[in-house]
Amino acid sequence: MPRRTVLGDRARNDVTLTKTLNDLRSRANWAFAASIDRCKLRQFQQQLGQYLRQQEEGSLIGRLPKGSDFDLESQVAQWLFAFDAAGIAVFRTLALLACHPSYWAKAVDEVKDPELDRPFTRSCLLEALRLWPTTPVILRELTEEIKGDRTVARGTGVIIFAPFFHRDPELAYANRMEPSIWGPNDTLPTVGFVPFSAGAAICPAHNLVPAIASFAIGALLSEADITLLQPSLTVDNLPGTLNHFDIRLRLSRQRVGAGAPHAAAAFPPH
Missing domain, CATH: 1.10.630.10 (Cytochrome P450)
Structure with missing residues (x-):
């Protein structure tokens, strides 16, 4: 439901996106005791980027300001896990x-x-x-x-x-x-x-x-x-x-x- 709300219907079955985000969150719980997994972070940003480039009408990202300089991947990641x-x-x-x-x-x-x-x-x-x-x-x-x-x-x-x-x-x-x-x-x-x-x-x-x-x-x-x-x-x-x-x-x-x-x-x- 959060994937469909935030990203649109085509994200319904994208469980890989959620798993990648969960892996990043689990690592982040260690704060400064663990280094950043930059490879997995890039993987997540690339997965999310495909939705940001082709925003589905009716989704939350479909209401984002066009041509903005915001760190959209980080903002959208927050939307996804905040639904917990x-x-x-x-x-x-x-x-x-x-x-x-x-x-x-x-x-x-x-x-x-x-x-x-x-x-x-x-x-x-x-x-x-x-x-x-x-x-x-x-x-x-x-x-x-x-x-x-x-x-x-x-x-x-x-x-x-x-x-x-x-x-x-x-x-x-x-x-x-x-x-x-x-x-x-x-x-x-x-x-x-x-x-x-x-x-x-x-x-x-x-x-x-x-x-x-x-x-x-x-x-x-x-x-x-x-x-x-x-x-x-x-x-x-x-x-x-x-x-x-x-x-x-x-x-x-x-x-x-x-x-x-x-x-x-x-x-x-x-």
Whole structure:
């Protein structure tokens, strides 16, 4: 899905491109402890270059400025791997919806609406990001001096630990799912909720990613009932962490016209 979104339909089956990028990312995790694999980097840039030279209409790269001097290969690589967080949030959102029948029903009703906008599903996704942020630490630098009990100089690096705000025990909904808090917003800075950052450094995909993730969730809800097999979640006291690799979902075919989920004709668990 990220390949098709970013590069176009002809990149659908280009698993080699993704494997090359994953190899580069794994090496980059060693930072200065490993040298740059310049051969593999050139290989990736050449693979990506064929799409950049022939940009497919409707893709993200098809909207790039023509004749720009930007390092497009590096920018597009960031787009491709940044979608990992969207996939993680989709799985966690499905796990949450499977535990909340009323929210599930509302999300299913939203899928039936001919309008493409999915405001409720989007709010559920934002709740998954609040409960289990894919970016738990935000790094910033002070642009002006702050004076209080002590003075913090301009240019000081700041670490913002998102769960400190997201799970504030003074919030009535700290450890449970509450989509209603978001409304039309994707940031709630007064309570410290900025899943896509905020201000001048806000993620440029803060509209795009929730939209695509909501469509993906909607596509599943329109075709199947979903049961959470594992882990077991207590809806009024959700855990502080949730390993998305541990999530097991069972997809069951929906009966036409049926209101409640039913377990017949199950797909294999995913």
